[in-house]
Amino acid sequence: MIYVVFVEPESPGNIGFLARTMKNFGLTNLVLINPCELKNESYFQAMHARDVVSNSVTYDSLENFLIDAKIDSAVGTTGTAGGSYNVARIAVSPEQLADSINYQGNVALIFGREGNGLSNQEIKLCDVIVSIPTHDYYPILNITHAAAIIFYEMFKREKSYPVDGLEAATKAEKESLMIYMEDIIQKLGYPTHKSKNASLVFKRIIERAFISGREAHTLKGTLRRINARIKEKGNEGEK
Incomplete structure (x- = not known):
């Protein structure tokens, strides 16, 4: 009491x-x-x-x-x-x-x-x-x-503020974003040290971010499209 x-x-x-x-x-x-x-x-x-x-x-x-x-x-x-x-x-x-x-x-x-x-x-x-x-x-x-x-x-340790349909992104969802971003960074042709820095910065941003699962899903879809577009451009350049 x-x-x-x-x-x-x-x-x-x-x-x-x-x-x-x-x-x-x-x-x-x-x-x-x-x-x-x-x-x-x-x-x-x-x-x-x-x-x-x-x-x-x-x-x-x-x-x-x-x-x-x-x-x-x-x-x-x-x-x-x-x-x-x-x-x-x-x-x-x-x-x-x-x-x-x-x-x-x-x-x-x-x-x-x-x-x-x-x-x-x-x-x-x-x-x-x-x-x-x-x-x-x-x-x-x-x-x-x-x-x-x-x-x-x-x-504040007892009270939460749930919103219908809004759940925080899981660790797995955030890690999935990192996989897509690292793939994109590798395709950009950065020097090794710049690739590592870019990956680290994105990782820190995502870890600090309070994003929902829906937001993570939307961002993942965007990164997937960017990745695919870069790949398409690369294939066109090889022809």
């Missing part, structure tokens, strides 16, 4: 905004640590996530919540990641967090105060610290912006 924990929120509106962001990514367990008073603004800004606000639970301290909820992984967030001189603040990126976190246990994603973030003592309670790379000129993100980035990295 994933809990989203907001430590000492100062603005009722930000509670609503966070709830709304949570619901965008299927998260419903909001925990408020020593919060400001919930007002109409919280529910207004939450929009269709008012239930997340209504069902939120309140604790007087982060430590008490972590103990009471039997949290297996406490993930703190910070905008000022440390280095080797400050082991407690060595941070991972949201992507690294999403790749390594154990979703089977109880996970707490902990966001600090709007102004000061998490205290050093609160960070020491965390098992992992996550930080979002930002520009040095203005490194601190609004809590809901930071939350959206972290939620997205976690959620």
Whole structure:
């Protein structure tokens, strides 16, 4: 189970905004640590996530919540990641967090105060610290912006966007394209080193490309026709 924990929120509106962001990514367990008073603004800004606000639970301290909820992984967030001189603040990126976190246990994603973030003592309670790379000129993100980035990295591994009749090209289909292209390159009479470079470039393009099976089939047909036309021209030249 994933809990989203907001430590000492100062603005009722930000509670609503966070709830709304949570619901965008299927998260419903909001925990408020020593919060400001919930007002109409919280529910207004939450929009269709008012239930997340209504069902939120309140604790007087982060430590008490972590103990009471039997949290297996406490993930703190910070905008000022440390280095080797400050082991407690060595941070991972949201992507690294999403790749390594154990979703089977109880996970707490902990966001600090709007102004000061998490205290050093609160960070020491965390098992992992996550930080979002930002520009040095203005490194601190609004809590809901930071939350959206972290939620997205976690959620994108569960969500796919299937389109009827659209399937990604298989490895075999991409390799088939390479066979046709290499045959064409050989017929062009390039020097050996240029043939190798041309084949390598095409291979890299195809490997990076997010093409569908239908697109691969169409491209394969085009390469086949080009190959046949080159062969025809070659036969005409030999007569």
